Amino acid sequence: MRARVLFHQDNAPAHKAAVAMAAIEEMEFELLEHPPYSPDLAPSDFYLLPRLKVHLRGNKFEDNSEVMAAVEAFLEGQDKEFFSKGIMGLEKRYTKCINLLGDYVEK
Structure with missing residues (x-):
């Protein structure tokens, strides 16, 4: 299966x-x-990218390849639970969006 x-x-x-x-x-x-016009429901926006920004903060990169390597290292360094939390956050936000009749989850 x-x-x-x-x-x-x-x-x-x-x-x-x-x-x-x-x-x-x-x-x-x-x-x-x-839902249309709902960036607050994208796991990359509410979960992944804020954590990546914290991880990269203060670093100086010489070129794009260094940035890409740092991002890759960050992603590869995360365990299954890290990504699971982001997905579970999506479920909570969808529920909240439904309860708010489609209004933004975060204002």
């Missing part, structure tokens, strides 16, 4: 392009709906 993969992305035009949607369908990912 194949594991079910839930895939989340916002509504950016590049994410909704035919080629992107075809790739998601080809991989048989289940696409989670993302």
Whole structure:
């Protein structure tokens, strides 16, 4: 039995392009709906990027390859629980958004 993969992305035009949607369908990912104009529901915005910013703060990079290496090291250094917390935060925010009748979770 194949594991079910839930895939989340916002509504950016590049994410909704035919080629992107075809790739998601080809991989048989289940696409989670993302309400329009809801950046507060993107795990990268509310969970991942703030922690990455803290990790990178104070560093001086000579070029883009150093930045990419630092980001890669950060991501590879996280355990399964780190990413699980971000996903669980998504569930809580979706619930709050529903309870607020679609209004922003964070104001």
